[in-house]
Amino acid sequence: MTDLNLPPYGEIPDDVRNRVRDKVQQRIRKPKRGVPIAVAAGVALLATAAVVVTTRSEASVAPAQAQNEYDLAMDRCWAAVERSGKTDVYPPRSTWRLTRALTASELVVVGMITPSSPKSPFFCQTTPATVTMSKPGATLRYAEGVRAAALLATDNGILAGVVETTWPAAYLAGPEGGPMALDADRGTGAFIAPSRGDSTSKLTIGWSQDPYAQPPQTHSSLPQAPTPEIDMVDRPWPAPPSDRCTLHAGFALPPQSAYGSSAVIRQDKSLLIVTRGTARLGVCATDRLDNLESTAAFKAGPPVFDLQPDEPLAFSTGLFGAKTTIGGAVPMSTARMQIEFANGVKAEPVVSNGTFAVIIPDGVPLDPARKDRPAVAATAKLLDAAGATIYSGTLRHWDPPK
Known part of the structure; x- marks a missing residue:
């Protein structure tokens, strides 16, 4: 001042x-x-x-x-x-x-x-x-x-x-x-x-x-x-622009046009947005949406060369409110996704444009060392728009290199 x-x-x-x-x-x-x-x-x-x-x-x-x-x-x-x-x-x-x-x-x-x-x-x-x-x-x-x-x-x-x-x-x-x-x-x-x-x-x-x-x-x-x-x-919530996330990435990213509509979780005044670019996945958490002092933090996810075209890939997307979340990539034809954790708890993520996001349900134990991912394995079932199963098997989890 x-x-x-x-x-x-x-x-x-x-x-x-x-x-x-x-x-x-x-x-x-x-x-x-x-x-x-x-x-x-x-x-x-x-x-x-x-x-x-x-x-x-x-x-x-x-x-x-x-x-x-x-x-x-x-x-x-x-x-x-x-x-x-x-x-x-x-x-x-x-x-x-x-x-x-x-x-x-x-x-x-x-x-x-x-x-x-x-x-x-x-x-x-x-x-x-x-x-x-x-x-x-x-x-x-x-x-x-x-x-x-x-x-x-x-x-x-x-x-x-x-x-x-x-x-x-x-x-x-x-x-x-x-x-x-x-x-x-x-x-x-x-x-x-x-x-x-x-x-x-x-x-x-x-x-x-x-x-x-x-x-x-x-x-x-x-x-x-x-x-x-x-x-x-009184009006439908507008679709959040992905570029708001990438502006806060802090490192070089593909052009904003490389990001399509993404999986979004909304809670109160906050958003969790999974982005899928030409180089890698990422996640953006915005706090206090539409607030005079709203913030956005970007976290890089797996590079695209770690993706398998016909399989889902999950990564830790951090805390959202008080809940732990995971997100990731699915085949572009995926319209619906179901996850079942090894202890029997089930969840249905939000899916959009080859991405997914989900809050880990209560009852799923977290990794005691990391706290940002489940401690148990999970399986995933992917369905297309017609309801046909396009994948059923292990949900692979990506961890950043140490």
Whole structure:
């Protein structure tokens, strides 16, 4: 960080650069008002360690492209209200007015007010497949001694709420870092920020009479946000791109186009993806999918010259959550796979494009020395799309050279 406490240099995407340029030009044309606010592009949140959150203080200030993005998000939120049968809980869509917004990758969060409740914002988060909304008029659980409360907290690392509108500066801190300066709406106190945690993280809200003071002069524990009123999957989960894995490999790999659709295990906000390239197999584990701070780790598997064209080959693909997994290669014509371990426990892996992945079931002992593979042998049965058996025999396990 510099003496000015600015984020480190990073490449700015073209759409972000254009958005910032539009906003700067609009502010140049407008008279200055209010207290100074440090500004950074919302999408650049991914690259920062101590972040100044930027949202738009007025819906009319947003460039047309961003405004359209927020309108589409609000339309999708309203569709979720209708699908949930809660039109009696939320005000009509036609009355919603944007008061705060934040975008990060494919995640969009909007805060709304209505003419009948101009001081009571509610919030909605959209991801490629989900909608999560706070309840309008929810009872506020204020931090001790101050008027600051959380209204929506998600496992995607988003926190939205309200703070005292008279505070010159407010800050948010959590177990994974801080403080972060909050840019709250001057009329409603509404804010949206990355919490660097999940929906259960313990957070601290801080404030200062000096808008440039860090750390904050006073702070208080922030009670957890209420359970979301709506939390639903409204669209099919998108297929994860293999190139997200290979970007984290740390060594030379074939072109991204060499990787087809792969076997994927999904659990909560994480993915385990087995890739099959022209040179070798690999596995990528992504943590906290769609999160502002999601991570991906790549592990190399067996080289292709170790594969037999008509047989499966397994390798240890590491822990996924608290479970041990294996993955590997199968003949390209394989549509279904069944595994039986020597102690009688069975499993059916996910199969796609010549790859498979499976969580080792409870009851299968693990190798006491390595802990990343079964301690017992296994057999495999492979079937094609017509249900015909194309292989039945030993499931060979590959180990990296020592």
